[in-house]
Amino acid sequence: MYKYDQYDQAMVDARVEEFRDQTRRRLAGELTEDQFKPLRLMNGLYLQLHAYMLRVAIPYGTLNSEQMKMLGHIARKYDRGYGHFTTRQNIQYNWIKLEDAPDILADLATVEMHAIQTSGNCIRNISSDQFAGAAADEIADPRPWAELLRQWSSFHPEFSYLPRKFKIAVIASDEDRAAMRLHDIGIQLIHNDTGELGAKFFVGGGMGRTPMIGPEIRDFVPADELIHYAEACLRVYNRYGRRDNKYKARIKILVHELGTEEYTRQVEEEFAHMKTLGLNPPLAELARITEFFHDPAYDTRASDELDLTDPDFRIWVEQNTHPHKQAGYAIANISLKPTGGIPGDASADQIDLMADLAKQYSFDELRVTHAQNIVLPHVKKSDLYALWQKLDEAGLAPPNLDLISDMIACPGLDYCSLANARSIPVAQKIGERFADIGRQKELGELKLKISGCINACGHHHAGHIGILGVDRKGVENYQLSLGGSGAEDVSLAKITGPGFDEDGIVDAVEKVTDVYLRDRTDGERFVDTYRRIGMAPFKEALYG
Amino acid sequence: MNKTITFNDRSASDAAAVSLEGFLGASNATAVRIEPGEDVRELLPHLERLALVEVNFPVFGDGRGYSAAQILREHGFAGELRAIGDVLVDQLAYMLRCGFDSARADQPLNEQAVQDALNRYPQVYQKTSGTSPISGRRPIWEIRHE
Numbered sequence: 001m002y003k004y005d006q007y008d009q010a011m012v013d014a015r016v017e018e019f020r021d022q023t024r025r026r027l028a029g030e031l032t033e034d035q036f037k038p039l040r041l042m043n044g045l046y047l048q049l050h051a052y053m054l055r056v057a058i059p060y061g062t063l064n065s066e067q068m069k070m071l072g073h074i075a076r077k078y079d080r081g082y083g084h085f086t087t088r089q090n091i092q093y094n095w096i097k098l099e100d101a102p103d104i105l106a107d108l109a110t111v112e113m114h115a116i117q118t119s120g121n122c123i124r125n126i127s128s129d130q131f132a133g134a135a136a137d138e139i140a141d142p143r144p145w146a147e148l149l150r151q152w153s154s155f156h157p158e159f160s161y162l163p164r165k166f167k168i169a170v171i172a173s174d175e176d177r178a179a180m181r182l183h184d185i186g187i188q189l190i191h192n193d194t195g196e197l198g199a200k201f202f203v204g205g206g207m208g209r210t211p212m213i214g215p216e217i218r219d220f221v222p223a224d225e226l227i228h229y230a231e232a233c234l235r236v237y238n239r240y241g242r243r244d245n246k247y248k249a250r251i252k253i254l255v256h257e258l259g260t261e262e263y264t265r266q267v268e269e270e271f272a273h274m275k276t277l278g279l280n281p282p283l284a285e286l287a288r289i290t291e292f293f294h295d296p297a298y299d300t301r302a303s304d305e306l307d308l309t310d311p312d313f314r315i316w317v318e319q320n321t322h323p324h325k326q327a328g329y330a331i332a333n334i335s336l337k338p339t340g341g342i343p344g345d346a347s348a349d350q351i352d353l354m355a356d357l358a359k360q361y362s363f364d365e366l367r368v369t370h371a372q373n374i375v376l377p378h379v380k381k382s383d384l385y386a387l388w389q390k391l392d393e394a395g396l397a398p399p400n401l402d403l404i405s406d407m408i409a410c411p412g413l414d415y416c417s418l419a420n421a422r423s424i425p426v427a428q429k430i431g432e433r434f435a436d437i438g439r440q441k442e443l444g445e446l447k448l449k450i451s452g453c454i455n456a457c458g459h460h461h462a463g464h465i466g467i468l469g470v471d472r473k474g475v476e477n478y479q480l481s482l483g484g485s486g487a488e489d490v491s492l493a494k495i496t497g498p499g500f501d502e503d504g505i506v507d508a509v510e511k512v513t514d515v516y517l518r519d520r521t522d523g524e525r526f527v528d529t530y531r532r533i534g535m536a537p538f539k540e541a542l543y544g
Numbered sequence: 545m546n547k548t549i550t551f552n553d554r555s556a557s558d559a560a561a562v563s564l565e566g567f568l569g570a571s572n573a574t575a576v577r578i579e580p581g582e583d584v585r586e587l588l589p590h591l592e593r594l595a596l597v598e599v600n601f602p603v604f605g606d607g608r609g610y611s612a613a614q615i616l617r618e619h620g621f622a623g624e625l626r627a628i629g630d631v632l633v634d635q636l637a638y639m640l641r642c643g644f645d646s647a648r649a650d651q652p653l654n655e656q657a658v659q660d661a662l663n664r665y666p667q668v669y670q671k672t673s674g675t676s677p678i679s680g681r682r683p684i685w686e687i688r689h690e
Contacts (some may be wrong), residue, residue, distance in 0.1 A: 007684040010666045022634070038605065121605065149670045151684070157613050158643035158672070176630045238611045243580075277618060281685035288688065431651050484593055520595025 001064055001365060002147050002292045004112045011154065012109045019043050020102035042160070046183070049417050052096040055118040056108060058148040059127035060170070061089030061368040063113075065355040068366055068472035070111045072351035078104055083351065084343040085336060087168065087408055087459060088126050089116060089368040094415050114332060115523050117211055118122055122160045123234075124151035127169045129177050130369040130395060132213040133293060136325040140189050140197055142172040144290040145226065147374040148281065150228050159234045163241035164249035166234070167206075170199075179370055179486030181205045182462060183249045185233060190220065198222045203233055203263070204255030207456035211492045212252040217264045224348040225271075232270035236263065277336055296363035297325070298401065302380050304326025314379030314389050315437065316399040332362070334374040334391060336399040337405060339435045340428050340480030343409040353394050361387050370486075371408055371447075403440040404448050404513070405431045408506050409460050412452030412469065414474075420453035421469025421476035422502075427507045443513055444527045447485070462526040465512065478505035482512065482538060483530045492537060497543055511541045548626065550646040550657060551636070557624045559594040577628070584612040591621045599644070601629040610642045617643035617673040633657045637664060641672050 004012070019039075026036040033047075040046075044055035056071070063071075073092055074471070075083045078100045079093040086092055096104070108114055117124055126146040128527045133141045149168060154437035159166070169180045172189035186202035205214025209222045237251045239256075255263045304327055308314040321332040334354060337343050346354070354374055358366045361383045362376035369375060379387060391397040401405045407430065410416065412423030429452055434440055449463030453470075460466030466481040477499040484493030502509050513526070515538050520529045530538070548556040559575035567576040575596035578584055587594065597616060599609040613625055624645050631639070631649035639647065640659065641661060647653070671683045 005688070007667050011669070014665050021660070035632070121607075155638075155671050156670055157668075158610045159607070160638055161605055161610065162637075235611055235614075239608055243606055243608075249580040271616070277671075277673060281683075282689055284689050285685045306547070322615075471670065 002059075002060060002143075002195065002289060008151075009109075009112070009321075012112070012114045012116070015043070015114060015313070016102065016105045016109050017230050018346050019105055022340075023098060023102050038120065040101075042121040042122065043101070043105065043119060045096070045098075046116035046119060047093065047417070048415055049532055050415070051094065052098055052101065053092055053094050053415070054096045054101060054104060055090050055092045056113060057085070057118045057125040058089050058091060058113075058117050058368050059150050060126055060132070061130050062128075062132070062365050062368075063366050063368070064141060065359040065366070067111045067113055068351060068355035068358065069291075070107060072348040072355065073102055074107060075351060078525050082345055082347045082409065084342070085346065085368050085372050085374070087370045087372060087410075089130070089370060090125055091368070092411075094411070097159065101162065110418075116154060120160075121162045121164050121166075122541070123156060123162075123166045123168065124289045126150050127178055127183070127370060128168070129171045130367040130375045131177060131331055131377065131427050132321060132367075134297070134322045134326075134329075135173060135175075138173040138325075139191060140172045141290075141293045142170040142187075142189055143293050145189060145223075145294045146170045146284060147289050147292075148226065148286055149230065152230065152281075153536050159238055161312070162234075162238055163243045164251075166237075166251065168209055168230075172347070174488055176486070176488040176490070177369075179459070179462060180488075181490040182207055182211075182459075182486055183214065185230070186214050192220050196222065199226055199229075201229065201233070204252040204260075206225060206250050206252040207459060207461050208250065209247055209456070210253065211456065211461040212256060213490050213492065214252070215260045217260060217267065219334060223286055223340040225275065225281055228269075228274035228277075230269055231265045231279060235270050236266045240266075255401075269362075283471045284530060295366075296378055298326045298329060298378070300328075302326075302382065304328055304381060306381050306384065310385070312392075312399075313385055315394075316388050317384060317398055319399040319403065319441070320401045321383065326378070328381055329377050330384060332376040332384065332387060333369075333401045334376065334396050335400050336373050336396075337339070337400055337406050337431070338398050339394055339405065339431045341431070343407050343423050343427050346374075350394055350396060353390070354396070357387060357390060372404070373408065393404055397436060398451050400440060401449065402445045404434050404443055404446040404465075405440055407431070407448045407450060408463070409450040410452050410458035410519065412458075416423075416452065418455055419469070420454075420471040421478065422451050423450045423452040423458055423469060426467060426469070426478065426502060429502070430509055430525065431508050433510060434518070443516070444525055448509070449484075459486060462490075463493055464525070464530070465509060467509075468498065472499070476502060478502065480505065480512070480542070481533065482509050483527060485527060489527075496535065496539055514539050546652050548646050548648040549653060549655075551640050551662060552581045552645055554624060554645050556626070558653070559596045561596060561598045578609070578612055580606050580608040586619075587616065588619050589623075591616070591619065591623075594621065596624045596626060597621065598626045598628050598648075601627060601631055604630040604632050604635055611640065613642040613644055614673060628669050633661050636661045641668065642658050643673065677687055
């Protein structure tokens, strides 16, 4: 894992002092809320329905047990004993007092964490593959590249007042576990013909009210030009992205309105100019960062044998573990989606426990996933049973990874000031309807995603089944959509037709899964069947 | 009009800035004011005779002026670069790093707050093309590998 040096630490410490001063000025009445707002937003502090919400960055979703413990400490000391892991691999606290915020940031800084640029119209936390460094299918660890981008994007003088927020994801395998194509910039590391590692750039993806899949704009950017190319992409956006309408201000609209070819031409022109300026850190800097991400000291004699006689353990292993690149090891997924729970929530005690388990079983490392779960990336197979027992005791072993109850849901109207409808109760009711794990496994991989408003924080456009909560004449109404995907088979979901009330949407979900069970052929996932048979049979079942 | 504050030893120019259109139509003007939607590259053929470029920030959240400033400096503009309009103390450090020499804010700026803001961060992560000791300073990655 990356370790701060004196320079990184000094930057984060300076930010804490700056925000302490800004908060003092606000509390003393020297700043109005209007003046304070852009300052607190750059520090991830939102004013929500009931309290301040603080979003803490977890760069590329990687953290160690000490950092995880700090997240538990903050939940306990400053919040109501829990935190909420988000779709951008961050954590949010929903009940924060403004006067505590500087102390929280100071606590975070002691473990090399911060809330810098977790909101505001700037470059946000860089996200990545939660299996980075462990997955058997990656060509390189994408995190050194993400860290290089983190440093470049932190306190960027030119790109801190962009037309709108800006999200970057970096992956390094063909399987896309990070919804890369739905980011403002998606980067896939690849080898070129001569075996050199570089970056393929996709620009202009996104969800929100105008979902778009980012087109490829360059097939190969060499490592020593990465920052030049990113600068070029951002400069064209900063200069020409729309600022007249908040809802048309994301880069996807610019790329769409200019056309991919014209946007690319402008970027290439800027890129040629950037190359003359020497803004890119030398390869030695990427090499320095890469040193921090070396493989842990695996036991090379570890066995691949697993005793699966305990049937509950077997189900969990089948569903929640993933192949590791190292023989004798597995990637273990901790589902934060218990039946009837709030997707992505974890109590302070659970956070502490996951930290302890990471230390004991996973070389001190944890990951946060964009699907709002936690990963222990390097677990010896012979330790899996003991790990599972401890998780199970703490309610952390739902064996439902990528099944229908492993839902993404935004905080919705229970917390969020933008929401039109509640998301959490709908997630809970669907979870209860499909509580039987045998039934869930019968349905197979099924990604269900719920947003409480058109801003799509719950990724409903990318759901095999998507649900969008809207306000219809003062009543919450839920629209159903089918066929989306945030993975390598990326696609945008299509709306089925008129919406449903809260109980009606649960019935509707059941009906479309019945159509799948009826019409599927061998080996087809829900989304495959939908793609093959189209919308009509589903509509017939829902509205016929 | 509020007074112009400078970030460095340069003394503020008292040339009167004209609009971009006015500047391009006149052969003797030495100061110009750029609005966010205008293309600063139109000034590139005329940099040598320009003593002052004012970059207007009608609202602080419109960040196009930062790119305008960077482009001018990257192309060797050596005259005074001044931010005007809705310039707040918390934006000054970024302005300085993008090559601005001075600011004339709509709302008066507190001198001490200005100094605090300009000196807040001990280092920078990015290289920019500014020419002053602070805006042109070496990024962390360069210091790491010296």
